Amino acid sequence: MSNSRNITGSLGIGITSSNFKLHVAGDDNAIKISGSGNFEQYGHLNFGDGNYVYLKEDVDDRLTIRANRIALDGGNVGIGTFNPLKKLSVTGAGGLLVNSTNIGSGTFDWIAGNFGGSSGSRVVTGILNGVATIGGHASDLSSWNNLSINPGGGRVGIGTSFPSNQTLMQVVASATNDNWVAGFFNTANTSGTQCNGIVINAGNPAGNNFSNMISFNRPDGVNIGAVGQSGSGSVSYSTTSDIRLKEIFIRQNSA
Known part of the structure; x- marks a missing residue:
């Protein structure tokens, strides 16, 4: 005797009339699928031919969904939240983990x-x-x-969570001996070709008030020099002490 039954029309459980092939009505404990495991895991719910698309409790209290494509049509999806505000909202410790191959x-x-x-x-x-x-x-x-990073404003910190209020970008790093905090490399350096380095757009058209293009400070913040705009078409180097900028020299006799 076969264990299967071929039922034509619709089958209703807890309901006398339905437009579906199988309709289960009643309390919240409507359908249960049990497997052969010690905790009734390994239960399957298959779709279509073969074993290509299914829901399975492969480990106790864990669900596997198998399909070549899974499409969630309409609405938002929440992981760790009952109130997803976007198409995908993930809430919980660890956030979102994504790995490529x-x-x-x-x-x-x-x-x-x-x-x-x-x-x-x-x-x-x-x-x-x-x-x-x-x-x-x-x-x-x-x-x-x-x-583009922060095209509408705000400050950017590299190596720091608190970029200085005096700069739009601050790079903080430890560099000693032959190391440098930052470097700019033009990889197109070839013989006979103009290979530019850094361009700085600052100052003002009239060249008023000596706008600093580059400023040099000691670690304690004291300024010791600057390259700035000294006119509408010129720059100059300003420092607290540089013999090249002195105008009056008095030679001292050797003791």
Whole structure:
């Protein structure tokens, strides 16, 4: 005798009329799927042919969803929250963990996340050649693109959580001996080609009030020199003590 039953029409449990093939009505404990495990885990709910799409309690109190594509159509999704405010809201310790197949070195599949609009450039993050990287990319992720940080204002700190109120960007690092806090490298340095370094746009058209282009301070904040605009078309070097800038010299006889 077969354990299966072929029922035509609709089957109602707790209800006498339904438009669905199976309709279970009653209290909150409507349907239970039990498996063969010690805690009744391993229960399956399959869809379609074969064993390609299913819900399964593979470990006690843990659910696996298997499908080639999962689409949540409409509304917001909340993880750790009953009130998701965006399409995906994640709340809880640890936040969001995203891994690509990159092994922590090289360039293969280095982009772990890319963000943007329905078209145009993307912001990408991941591990590139073993280094945590953020950048701008083309919409198809085939090439690098422009990246803007705080275009509307605010201060940027590198190596510090509290950038100085006197600067829009502050770099804080420890560098001794032959090391430097920051460096600018023009990788197009080739013989016979103009390879520019740094351009600074500051000052004013008339050249009034000696606008500092670059200022040099001691670690205690005392200014010891500056390169600034000394006229509408000139710059000069200002320092507290530099023999090259003295106008009156008196030679001292040797003792």
